[in-house]
Amino acid sequence: MPLSRRDFTRIAAMTALTSGVTVIGAQSPALAANTAYVFGYFKETPNQSGDSYALHLAVSTDGLNWRPLNQNNPVATPTAGTLGLRDPFILRKQDGTFVVLATDLRGRIFTENNQYLHVWDSANLTSLTNYRRIRMHGLNTHTWAPTAFWVPARNQYAIVYSANNGQDVFMVNYTSDFRTVSANQAYFSPGYPVLDADIVADGSTFYMYYKNLNDGLLYGARSSSGEPNTYSNYTSGLRQGNAIEAPLLIRNNTGSGWRLWGDSFSPVNNDYYAWSTTNVGANSWTVLGQRDFTPPLNAKHGSIVGITAAEYDALVARWGLPNWVRLKSYNYPDRYVRHADNLGRIDAYPFDPHEDQLWRMVAGLADSAGVSFESVNYPGRYLRHSNYAIRLDTNDGTATFRGDATFTRVAGLADASWSSFRSYNVPDRYLRHSGYVLRIDPIGTAATERQDATFRVS
Structure with a gap:
């Protein structure tokens, strides 16, 4: 057998x-x-x-x-x-x-x-x-x-x-x-x-x-x-x-x-x-x-x-419902947003440590109307952009960090029932993946770009 x-x-x-x-x-x-x-x-x-x-x-x-x-x-x-x-x-x-x-x-x-x-x-x-x-x-x-x-x-x-x-x-x-x-x-x-x-x-x-x-x-x-x-x-x-x-x-x-x-x-x-x-x-x-x-x-x-x-x-x-969320890629739906070596990326599930894909979606550090993503297994560290790349860094309390780590949640650019996340302090750029690595970029009308910037919050 x-x-x-x-x-x-x-x-x-x-x-x-x-x-x-x-x-x-x-x-x-x-x-x-x-x-x-x-x-x-x-x-x-x-x-x-x-x-x-x-x-x-x-x-x-x-x-x-x-x-x-x-x-x-x-x-x-x-x-x-x-x-x-x-x-x-x-x-x-x-x-x-x-x-x-x-x-x-x-x-x-x-x-x-x-x-x-x-x-x-x-x-x-x-x-x-x-x-x-x-x-x-x-x-x-x-x-x-x-x-x-x-x-x-x-x-x-x-x-x-x-x-x-x-x-x-x-x-x-x-x-x-x-x-x-x-x-x-x-x-x-x-x-x-x-x-x-x-x-x-x-x-x-x-x-x-x-x-x-x-x-x-x-x-x-x-x-x-x-x-x-x-x-x-x-x-x-x-x-x-x-x-x-x-x-x-x-x-x-x-x-x-x-x-x-x-x-x-x-x-x-x-x-x-x-x-x-x-x-x-x-x-x-x-x-x-x-x-x-x-x-x-x-x-x-x-x-x-x-x-x-x-x-x-x-x-x-x-x-009780979970106090964390996962972010699923729209155009690579077997992949989830995670951190690895302090960088943001999307990887195919399942993987270990599985906690790397868990995020506390909290009120935006720079604006409570926005959102920030705090790591569950590294509390106090947030997804933020640095030179347009997404990193997992410790909150240093500065206004720059708070702005880098804050996003405005909007209807998904590829599917309005999903979500996209616009940068708070570089508002012409959105969270997206490119080569499975996360960054913020301007998003045009191309279908691929809009899909790269669309996620399901679950």
């Missing part, structure tokens, strides 16, 4: 009920409609300095651009088993509350087998209670990447996970309370090795997306019952990047659209890929570019679920 398969975030989701559509795990129609999303994940960085094998949460109003909660620190950590988790999955149960399941595995060593899953209960994800582990089988194999959903015909929940019974397959156990489970059985064993199931229902059709380990592609299969071994493939293989795994199928809170997500295979490569469609039953997916979405910082293999406006507000009130 490949040993690197669990490296990246699995965004998996059971969205709540939207108008006219029954979704497995959905809340009662009497409950408020979902208007936002919450994302549960664990964290890894290339050199392991930012690894965290615990539950983290982020929120989004559009399901594309995410803000970590609790300053991207854990909201729950396992206290039994390996004392770590991967692949957390959040399910909204039939009563409107939540259950969180996760792989019992800490770190990047995938030779350790484990028969258990971590489990928490939660009313609204502002606290995680009743921590426990549940034993899923007695086999000498792993129990990876759980997904769960309501099966109306059984009046129970199904818990599906990746395991091996001589070949990589999906196993299933059924439960009513996420404390006791039925005997395990094979759920999907197509004759070739598979990994990372995500299962969602649209009306009476169950859709499952998974990775075929033989060719490395993602496939969609469907079933009219959701019962074990009743799925048939209906899509061709999908992949973006050099390698992909951990597919996630999620229905948008509004409209009829769907998104399919996948994670890259290596922790040093691009993190996420995504597609969209208006018809989940058709083999027709449109690639979403990285300009379209911003994952939580260092997030790995997790899950998304729809939440109400009240639940969103409660999560923000309980855990």
Whole structure:
């Protein structure tokens, strides 16, 4: 079995009920409609300095651009088993509350087998209670990447996970309370090795997306019952990047659209890929570019679920939004503004130290109507221009420094929904990148110049 398969975030989701559509795990129609999303994940960085094998949460109003909660620190950590988790999955149960399941595995060593899953209960994800582990089988194999959903015909929940019974397959156990489970059985064993199931229902059709380990592609299969071994493939293989795994199928809170997500295979490569469609039953997916979405910082293999406006507000009130921002390049959307050797530049994410891309966007040092960018990992140092080059320097308290470190935020020159930053004391020049290095320059009408000077604040 490949040993690197669990490296990246699995965004998996059971969205709540939207108008006219029954979704497995959905809340009662009497409950408020979902208007936002919450994302549960664990964290890894290339050199392991930012690894965290615990539950983290982020929120989004559009399901594309995410803000970590609790300053991207854990909201729950396992206290039994390996004392770590991967692949957390959040399910909204039939009563409107939540259950969180996760792989019992800490770190990047995938030779350790484990028969258990971590489990928490939660009313609204502002606290995680009743921590426990549940034993899923007695086999000498792993129990990876759980997904769960309501099966109306059984009046129970199904818990599906990746395991091996001589070949990589999906196993299933059924439960009513996420404390006791039925005997395990094979759920999907197509004759070739598979990994990372995500299962969602649209009306009476169950859709499952998974990775075929033989060719490395993602496939969609469907079933009219959701019962074990009743799925048939209906899509061709999908992949973006050099390698992909951990597919996630999620229905948008509004409209009829769907998104399919996948994670890259290596922790040093691009993190996420995504597609969209208006018809989940058709083999027709449109690639979403990285300009379209911003994952939580260092997030790995997790899950998304729809939440109400009240639940969103409660999560923000309980855990808090980050006191820092990141600046994403418009025309190189895999790159973020960072400092390196006291110079400002844009580099492809992920990188370490990952804190080099975190900025406290404070009131302008020279004019409170403007903004200044203070380094999170070097407090007291700010981005400023010197001979038009952008540097990270210590505030020396002079008027010159304050002016050099102050920018006026305006609508993005290439896209008004993004942002551009005009120099305060050289107001005919804007912050831009050139050869990946930051500087301030006059910006004309050329599309490339305007794109170089446009950033997303996230």
